[in-house]
Amino acid sequence: MSKTQPTYWDFIYENNDPSQVGWYQVKPAKSLAAIRKVGLTIQSSILDVGGGDSLLVDELVQLGYQNIHVLDLSQKALENAQNRLGDDAKQVLWYPQNILEGLDLKLNFDFWHDRAAFHFLTDPMEQILYREIASAYISPGGYLMISAFSPDGPTTCSNLPVQQWSVGELAHFYQDDFNLFEGFNYTHFTPSGKPQNYTVVILKRKLEF
Numbered sequence: 101m102s103k104t105q106p107t108y109w110d111f112i113y114e115n116n117d118p119s120q121v122g123w124y125q126v127k128p129a130k131s132l133a134a135i136r137k138v139g140l141t142i143q144s145s146i147l148d149v150g151g152g153d154s155l156l157v158d159e160l161v162q163l164g165y166q167n168i169h170v171l172d173l174s175q176k177a178l179e180n181a182q183n184r185l186g187d188d189a190k191q192v193l194w195y196p197q198n199i200l201e202g203l204d205l206k207l208n209f210d211f212w213h214d215r216a217a218f219h220f221l222t223d224p225m226e227q228i229l230y231r232e233i234a235s236a237y238i239s240p241g242g243y244l245m246i247s248a249f250s251p252d253g254p255t256t257c258s259n260l261p262v263q264q265w266s267v268g269e270l271a272h273f274y275q276d277d278f279n280l281f282e283g284f285n286y287t288h289f290t291p292s293g294k295p296q297n298y299t300v301v302i303l304k305r306k307l308e309f
């Protein structure tokens with residue numbers, strides 16, 4: 101079992117104000133811009149992997165998306181989001197689980213979103229497993245958006261080691277099944293004002309495989 105086990109993340113979410121954790125964003129602007137840019141429809145299926153209690157799901161519900169899925173190791177994080185959404189939580193499908201266990205689902209996703217979850221996988225075998233699961237569940241022509249700490253970003257998050265990634269490294273790692281649609285870097289500021297450099301890639305699932 102990796103260090104990102106549910107009890108650890110539940111502890112983090114139980115003991116921190118959601119708006120005070122380092123990764124908090126008032127508005128997940130980069131993610132929303134990407135979702136707009138790739139041209140999804142209101143019926144497109146969107147999965148937020150390691151979504152925690154991010155406000156992305158609230159924005160997607162508000163925008164009228166009808167096929168929203170949020171997965172996280174921490175039941176507590178998902179409960180925070182569900183409580184915040186109230187009745188709207190019923191419009192979302194929730195998966196309290198480790199993404200590495202795979203998904204017992206028939207459907208595919210048009211947009212797989214991962215902000216600051218994949219980078220906790222520092223074991224190459226776990227990274228490969230994640231890639232296999234993402235490849236299996238993303239529709240041909242669908243998108244994988246990964247935001248991870250960049251090579252000049254932090255080396256840990258919540259006291260866990262992370263792997264830093266550049267745009268080129270992520271594009272290369274996923275190149276068998278995905279083409280790079282867009283890649284960039286940006287600086288996120290934590291609620292205490294600390295800068296954290298991120299790498300973002302939006303990868304497009306190849307049509308032929």
Ligand SMILES: C[S@@+](CC[C@H](N)C(=O)[O-])C[C@H]1O[C@@H](n2cnc3c(N)ncnc32)[C@H](O)[C@@H]1O
Pocket residue numbers: 104109123124125149150151152153154155171172173174177197198199200214215216217220257
């Ligand atoms: C730094 S937080 C980011 C949360 C959210 N993506 C955001 O941007 O606000 C990382 C999240 O990934 C989740 N996580 C870490 N490893 C995971 C895994 N293997 N499977 C599912 N969730 C995972 C944690 O529980 C945590 O909620």
